[in-house]
Amino acid sequence: MHFPTSSLVLSVVLALPVFCVQAAAAALSKEEAQIVAFADAQSGKFAADLESAVQIDSSTENLPGVRQMAEFFLPKLTALGFECRYVEQPPSTHRAGHLVAVRRGTHGKRLLLIGHLDTVLPGGNWRREGTAVHGSGVADIKGGDLILIHALQALDSIKALEGTQLTVIFSGDEESAGTPLEVSRKELRDAAARSDVALAYESAVGMTGTVARRGSIAWELEAQGPTGHSSGIFSAPVGSGAVFETARILGSFYEELRKLDGVTVNPAMIAGGREADLSKTGGTLSGKANIIAQRVMVRGDLRTVSAEQLADAQAKMQEIVSRHLPRTSATLKFEEGYPAMSPTPENYALLAQLNQVSLDLGHGEITAFDPRGRGAGDIAFVSPPLAGLDGLGLGGTGEHSIAEAADLADAPNLIKRSALLIYRLTR
Numbered sequence: 001m002h003f004p005t006s007s008l009v010l011s012v013v014l015a016l017p018v019f020c021v022q023a024a025a026a027a028l029s030k031e032e033a034q035i036v037a038f039a040d041a042q043s044g045k046f047a048a049d050l051e052s053a054v055q056i057d058s059s060t061e062n063l064p065g066v067r068q069m070a071e072f073f074l075p076k077l078t079a080l081g082f083e084c085r086y087v088e089q090p091p092s093t094h095r096a097g098h099l100v101a102v103r104r105g106t107h108g109k110r111l112l113l114i115g116h117l118d119t120v121l122p123g124g125n126w127r128r129e130g131t132a133v134h135g136s137g138v139a140d141i142k143g144g145d146l147i148l149i150h151a152l153q154a155l156d157s158i159k160a161l162e163g164t165q166l167t168v169i170f171s172g173d174e175e176s177a178g179t180p181l182e183v184s185r186k187e188l189r190d191a192a193a194r195s196d197v198a199l200a201y202e203s204a205v206g207m208t209g210t211v212a213r214r215g216s217i218a219w220e221l222e223a224q225g226p227t228g229h230s231s232g233i234f235s236a237p238v239g240s241g242a243v244f245e246t247a248r249i250l251g252s253f254y255e256e257l258r259k260l261d262g263v264t265v266n267p268a269m270i271a272g273g274r275e276a277d278l279s280k281t282g283g284t285l286s287g288k289a290n291i292i293a294q295r296v297m298v299r300g301d302l303r304t305v306s307a308e309q310l311a312d313a314q315a316k317m318q319e320i321v322s323r324h325l326p327r328t329s330a331t332l333k334f335e336e337g338y339p340a341m342s343p344t345p346e347n348y349a350l351l352a353q354l355n356q357v358s359l360d361l362g363h364g365e366i367t368a369f370d371p372r373g374r375g376a377g378d379i380a381f382v383s384p385p386l387a388g389l390d391g392l393g394l395g396g397t398g399e400h401s402i403a404e405a406a407d408l409a410d411a412p413n414l415i416k417r418s419a420l421l422i423y424r425l426t427r
């Protein structure tokens with residue numbers, strides 16, 4: 001009696017995937033099914049391309065390496081009908097430059113497709129075990145750059161790129177942008193002025209899309225007070241000292257900024273004493289236990305989800321600084337920062353389109369990634385104003401570390417999803 005029952009269960013189980021495939025196939029147009037078939041047929045080429053890309057050492061500071069990375073991608077984009085140029089950066093920025101590729105047309109939405117050439121750590125350290133691959137940039141972002149290029153190749157296989165307006169920008173300094181940002185992000189912003197939608201290929205996080213990324217800005221706090229014998233602290237002539245003033249300010253940052261959802265303030269380094277100084281990466285101080293601190297310096301960053309929230313948080317911080325303990329003074333300065341990609345309704349609409357593509361392919365649901373978990377990225381320079389979606393690249397682990405790894409098995413689905421999203425946006 002067991003036999004017929006298990007046979008029934010087995011046939012239901014077997015029938016289910018077949019049904020899903022048919023449902024997925026039915027949701028795709030004839031052209032979309034051809035795009036998917038091409039991507040499947042080409043999937044073996046992805047690993048070889050990624051290996052070649054990762055073998056090029058293109059850390060941000062390695063200018064010849066970053067240029068070599070551009071030379072690797074350039075012929076691939078030229079073959080897809082893009083006009084490509086390499087945009088040098090002024091020598092004063094110590095940055096290599098960007099690869100800009102344009103295809104002109106009038107079909108559907110005009111897309112800005114964003115990747116980058118540089119990595120945080122030096123490359124050339126490719127290693128593969130089965131489908132697991134290791135090396136600088138496997139996920140951030142050479143894997144992502146190649147997800148985009150393979151998606152474009154799948155579209156080109158049925159001539160679906162004809163008549164579309166696409167701009168690909170692979171910047172040479174995403175991981176450490178050249179300053180001033182006005183100069184280093186000019187190409188990106190100019191391209192945004194000719195586009196409707198921005199798609200970015202930073203690493204995918206599971207079945208999510210990125211509709212928001214927090215902006216980040218560095219700040220420096222300097223507190224001063226009269227120095228003197230420690231026994232005089234708290235007295236009217238000497239006041240509270242620079243260290244107590246700093247403690248007051250940082251304590252208030254902690255109590256008051258922590259209440260704002262999406263905001264973080266991180267005091268990263270502090271130096272105080274009779275003398276104190278900080279650079280961007282370290283500092284010096286001197287003093288004695290019986291001398292009142294005259295000077296304290298603190299460096300840190302502030303992260304927010306929108307320009308409005310940044311302005312609010314900065315105003316709050318300045319207001320806290322201005323309260324002052326007796327006989328002390330303090331100033332807070334902000335540096336040039338990365339803007340936030342705000343979670344706009346337009347970004348959610350793009351995510352809904354990606355979700356529909358994923359459902360139609362039978363890949364399952366895609367949800368929004370929590371912006372608090374994501375650092376700043378190039379897409380934030382253009383979205384807003386453009387509708388934007390990030391996290392379309394190859395997922396990974398250990399980005400920005402020597403343990404960076406990715407799984408090649410994820411690539412085929414990501415390529416198909418991107419190809420169909422671009423296809424539908426450009427009809």
Ligand SMILES: [Zn+2]
Nearest residue numbers: 140141174202
């Ligand atoms: Zn990146």
